[in-house]
Amino acid sequence: MAGELKIRVNEQVHSITADPNTPLLYVLMNDLELQGPRFGCGLAQCGSCSVLLNGNEIRSCVTPVSAVVGKSVTTLEGLPAWYAKQEKLPSVPALHPVQQAIIDEQAVQCGYCFNGMIIQAAALLSKTADPSEAQIRAVMNGHLCRCGSYPRVIQAIERAARRMKASIGRTTSDLRAQEMPAVEVVR
Amino acid sequence: MSKAVSCSLFRRREFLKTGGALIIGFSLRDTMAIAGEAQQDAARGSTAGPPDPKQIDTWLAIHSDNTATVYIGYVELGQGSTTSLLQVSAEELDLDMSQVRTVRLDTNITPNQGGTYSSSSIARGSPAIRTAAAEARQALLEMASKKLGAPVERLVVSKGVVAVGGSAGQSQSVTYGELIGDKFFRLAFTGKTPVKPVSEYKLVGTRPPRNDIPDKVSGKYVYLQHVRLPGMLHGRIVRPRGQTAYGSGARVANLDEQSIAHVPGARVLRKGDFVGVVAEREWDAVRAARDLKINWDIPAILPGSDGLYEAMRAAQTSDRVVLERGNVDRALAAAAHVASGHYCAPYQAHAPFGPNGALADVQADSALVICSTQDVYATRNTLAGLLGLPPQKVRVQYYEGSGTYGHSCYDDVAQAAAILSQLAGRPVRLQFMRWDEHGWDLYGPAHVGEVRVAADASGKLVAYQYDGWHHNWSAVETSAQLALGTPAAEWRDGAAQMVNPADCGGMYEVPNVRLMNHHVPGGNYLRGAWLRSPLDLAFSFASEQTIDDLARQAGIDAYEFRKRNITSDRWMGVLDAVAQASKWADTPRPPASRVSDAKVAAGRGIGLGTHLTSYGGAVAEIEVNRETGQVRVRRMYGAIDAGLAVNPAFIENQISGQLVQTVSRMLVEEVTFNKTNVTSLDWNSYPILRFEQCPEVVPICVQRLDQRSTGAGEEAMAAAAGAIACAFFDATGIHIREFPLTPNRVLAALKRA
Numbered sequence: 001m002a003g004e005l006k007i008r009v010n011e012q013v014h015s016i017t018a019d020p021n022t023p024l025l026y027v028l029m030n031d032l033e034l035q036g037p038r039f040g041c042g043l044a045q046c047g048s049c050s051v052l053l054n055g056n057e058i059r060s061c062v063t064p065v066s067a068v069v070g071k072s073v074t075t076l077e078g079l080p081a082w083y084a085k086q087e088k089l090p091s092v093p094a095l096h097p098v099q100q101a102i103i104d105e106q107a108v109q110c111g112y113c114f115n116g117m118i119i120q121a122a123a124l125l126s127k128t129a130d131p132s133e134a135q136i137r138a139v140m141n142g143h144l145c146r147c148g149s150y151p152r153v154i155q156a157i158e159r160a161a162r163r164m165k166a167s168i169g170r171t172t173s174d175l176r177a178q179e180m181p182a183v184e185v186v187r
Numbered sequence: 188m189s190k191a192v193s194c195s196l197f198r199r200r201e202f203l204k205t206g207g208a209l210i211i212g213f214s215l216r217d218t219m220a221i222a223g224e225a226q227q228d229a230a231r232g233s234t235a236g237p238p239d240p241k242q243i244d245t246w247l248a249i250h251s252d253n254t255a256t257v258y259i260g261y262v263e264l265g266q267g268s269t270t271s272l273l274q275v276s277a278e279e280l281d282l283d284m285s286q287v288r289t290v291r292l293d294t295n296i297t298p299n300q301g302g303t304y305s306s307s308s309i310a311r312g313s314p315a316i317r318t319a320a321a322e323a324r325q326a327l328l329e330m331a332s333k334k335l336g337a338p339v340e341r342l343v344v345s346k347g348v349v350a351v352g353g354s355a356g357q358s359q360s361v362t363y364g365e366l367i368g369d370k371f372f373r374l375a376f377t378g379k380t381p382v383k384p385v386s387e388y389k390l391v392g393t394r395p396p397r398n399d400i401p402d403k404v405s406g407k408y409v410y411l412q413h414v415r416l417p418g419m420l421h422g423r424i425v426r427p428r429g430q431t432a433y434g435s436g437a438r439v440a441n442l443d444e445q446s447i448a449h450v451p452g453a454r455v456l457r458k459g460d461f462v463g464v465v466a467e468r469e470w471d472a473v474r475a476a477r478d479l480k481i482n483w484d485i486p487a488i489l490p491g492s493d494g495l496y497e498a499m500r501a502a503q504t505s506d507r508v509v510l511e512r513g514n515v516d517r518a519l520a521a522a523a524h525v526a527s528g529h530y531c532a533p534y535q536a537h538a539p540f541g542p543n544g545a546l547a548d549v550q551a552d553s554a555l556v557i558c559s560t561q562d563v564y565a566t567r568n569t570l571a572g573l574l575g576l577p578p579q580k581v582r583v584q585y586y587e588g589s590g591t592y593g594h595s596c597y598d599d600v601a602q603a604a605a606i607l608s609q610l611a612g613r614p615v616r617l618q619f620m621r622w623d624e625h626g627w628d629l630y631g632p633a634h635v636g637e638v639r640v641a642a643d644a645s646g647k648l649v650a651y652q653y654d655g656w657h658h659n660w661s662a663v664e665t666s667a668q669l670a671l672g673t674p675a676a677e678w679r680d681g682a683a684q685m686v687n688p689a690d691c692g693g694m695y696e697v698p699n700v701r702l703m704n705h706h707v708p709g710g711n712y713l714r715g716a717w718l719r720s721p722l723d724l725a726f727s728f729a730s731e732q733t734i735d736d737l738a739r740q741a742g743i744d745a746y747e748f749r750k751r752n753i754t755s756d757r758w759m760g761v762l763d764a765v766a767q768a769s770k771w772a773d774t775p776r777p778p779a780s781r782v783s784d785a786k787v788a789a790g791r792g793i794g795l796g797t798h799l800t801s802y803g804g805a806v807a808e809i810e811v812n813r814e815t816g817q818v819r820v821r822r823m824y825g826a827i828d829a830g831l832a833v834n835p836a837f838i839e840n841q842i843s844g845q846l847v848q849t850v851s852r853m854l855v856e857e858v859t860f861n862k863t864n865v866t867s868l869d870w871n872s873y874p875i876l877r878f879e880q881c882p883e884v885v886p887i888c889v890q891r892l893d894q895r896s897t898g899a900g901e902e903a904m905a906a907a908a909g910a911i912a913c914a915f916f917d918a919t920g921i922h923i924r925e926f927p928l929t930p931n932r933v934l935a936a937l938k939r940a
Binding site: 018030036038041108109145 | 415451538587
């Protein structure tokens with residue numbers, strides 16, 4: 001039966017009235033009107049609905065809302081603030097470095113899967129500052145993209161890792177941008 | 188509520204209620220400009236379209252803040268074509284990219300340029316948009332001439348500021364915004380004003396970034412799945428899990444409405460055999476659809492995926508000669524080298540990443556439907572028929588959903604939402620579930636191809652014969668079929684539904700050709716429609732393997748063999764581009780000349796193909812594990828020549844996606860079904876390629892400044908499919924007869940050999 005629940009989303013506590021078994025995704029979309037997590041399969045197979053729960057990526061489409069009470073949910077909308085808090089930045093940037101890197105790489109096609117891509121990549125980089133390509137592929141493997149944007153997502157995550165290391169000051173040795181040269185044949 | 192919707196662009200948190208009207212806000216622009224623009228938008232949205240294409244105002248508006256809105260009749264599908272068309276407009280208007288934008292498609296606002304299909308937005312859309320922009324610029328110059336007291340010939344424009352040439356200073360210039368800001372031009376569009384010569388282009392051919400990406404990464408972008416209507420219910424459809432034979436549908440045997448009595452506020456809505464549920468809260472609609480007890484009568488008449496190709500080949504077909512030239516039989520009989528093969532391609536799904544959804548508010552005398560259709564005006568017509576309303580009383584608005592790659596369930600879901608709203612008497616938001624979308628798609632049809640090709644002793648092609656079997660596209664959506672009993676019908680013999688001369692030998696110079704189309708009646712099969720590069724992957728898979736067999740017989744390198752048989756410099760251009768990028772010519776050798784018994788066999792393949800226009804080439808580098816049957820595509824090179832590339836960066840992104848999607852379709856994608864239903868209903872039973880399987884990709888855009896723009900959204904896929912199949916032949920010496928190249932299929936092929 002529906003009852004009142006208090007959940008913490010993007011550092012704000014919300015009171016919502018819902019059946020405790022309602023998947024978190026529907027509460028985020030309909031009660032909190034968030035646009036980051038979105039419906040893709042409802043089966044935890046694709047990653048459209050990913051959010052961070054205490055800093056770990058979860059699938060909100062199969063997580064009952066009652067299971068996040070007392071924990072902290074971060075959605076795409078709250079990612080820059082989450083990052084600023086993690087890294088103790090003096091102010092909240094407009095975008096998480098992964099988001100900026102995806103713009104820089106123009107990695108998006110339809111973009112529907114990018115909520116999950118960005119959430120998972122941010123979680124990865126918060127734990128592994130300098131992932132290898134194989135690590136990136138392994139961690140991202142549960143996120144599907146129908147448009148085929150995987151190669152550019154990998155490049156974007158590598159770019160974001162370089163930028164984060166530089167901006168956070170862990171090391172500045174690997175700052176050089178490894179731009180892929182564009183191949184354009186003019187005939 | 189729908190009557191109050193006054194603008195095509197709205198989202199729930201941007202609603203500003205003003206006397207019942209809904210006005211949108213632009214956070215970055217000044218309120219005066221918004222007010223003026225809102226007035227014009229209200230005027231635009233007040234009557235049913237399409238607006239008159241012979242009026243300049245139909246195509247663009249200049250605002251008082253010296254920006255422009257361009258009204259485009261093509262939808263954005265994540266390919267960047269909207270940004271490209273804005274580039275074309277900005278070029279002619281002498282504006283920069285920050286000064287131009289567009290609106291979502293809306294049958295009350297945007298022009299009817301036909302549907303968004305065949306990757307033709309730039310090819311079909313840019314001429315009108317380019318000329319309208321040039322004509323508007325001419326009109327603005329005439330206004331500026333009067334205002335500045337100088338002849339038009341002396342005026343120069345930069346970023347929408349018109350100045351008298353050679354002079355400087357405020358008094359000698361005026362902006363477009365000052366000349367006409369938010370007023371209508373009220374000028375006929377003659378189509379006769381000259382456009383800029385290519386040599387003067389500043390924007391077209393350059394690489395401005397896509398205008399939708401920043402909002403797409405921040406969560407601000409409003410996808411269809413985010414749109415809500417005031418007072419709406421949430422809906423779900425209830426159908427058999429997995430579609431049934433197209434020709435016979437499904438009948439409700441019995442239905443127990445009490446079975447969802449435990450779900451708060453949930454209701455069953457039914458029209459004929461169309462069944463849905465609605466509830467105030469979305470999760471309740473999901474639960475009600477899940478828990479509803481319903482039994483279906485379903486005829487067991489499908490061939491099943493195991494018996495599919497035999498059934499198609501044995502069907503009573505209607506046959507048509509697509510192309511006949513010379514005497515194929517005589518040339519085949521006399522040729523030095525003949526290669527032939529029988530090839531099969533499965534049904535494959537559009538499988539948009541977010542299942543389709545739609546919102547509908549159907550009232551007694553009008554309707555608003557918001558959906559992700561690729562053709563708002565065609566959808567309006569079918570909805571009008573379904574609802575018994577005149578088309579002018581139905582307003583259709585487009586919101587981008589996830590990538591759709593052709594005719595997925597977007598019309599079906601729009602019809603379903605409209606039926607639910609009509610039955611409920613309330614606005615309804617309908618979201619398809621994953622199994623609805625996977626299970627009731629209009630799949631890319633299965634195909635059987637038989638190829639015979641011959642060459643003379645020097646490796647010159649002398650004969651080419653292709654026979655293709657498939658059914659055509661389904662003309663009736665499932666919702667209409669279930670609700671009204673509309674009989675199944677097929678679209679017949681249109682472009683992209685027949686054996687395609689461009690893919691089937693069309694790139695080669697062959698004196699004797701016969702292409703035959705064998706139409707299989709579709710009633711006892713699955714629903715079909717255009718799936719990105721329709722049938723082309725199947726054609727190229729069959730055709731390019733046969734070409735490589737001839738090259739092997741003649742002892743000639745695969746790239747060299749193709750060069751000997753191509754005369755078109757456009758085909759040669761894409762072939763050379765991928766050969767050079769992959770350093771193919773460093774190691775010339777005939778196909779399958781390095782087959783070894785090693786556990787992991789490496790191979791490379793080169794292929795050509797396209798869709799209806801443009802030219803595609805590809806090279807694949809793959810590995811085949813003889814013990815596990817696993818095929819790993821290591822690297823893909825792809826090239827498209829689409830004439831004048833308005834934005835080469837977008838074409839590169841498209842090629843990248845096409846290469847990855849083709850690898851997915853060649854290695855893992857296959858719709859499965861038994862005698863009654865489709866059984867591939869999610870990402871486990873219908874897998875797509877994952878990160879760990881993804882090849883490195885090298886996209887190449889061949890820029891042709893002197894050629895008109897053609898499609899670039901699918902034209903590398905056939906070439907890539909052919910290249911992968913040829914690489915398998917090169918690695919193993921075996922032609923793979925069916926795709927996808929799953930481990931079981933590969934092991935069986937290796938065992939047979």
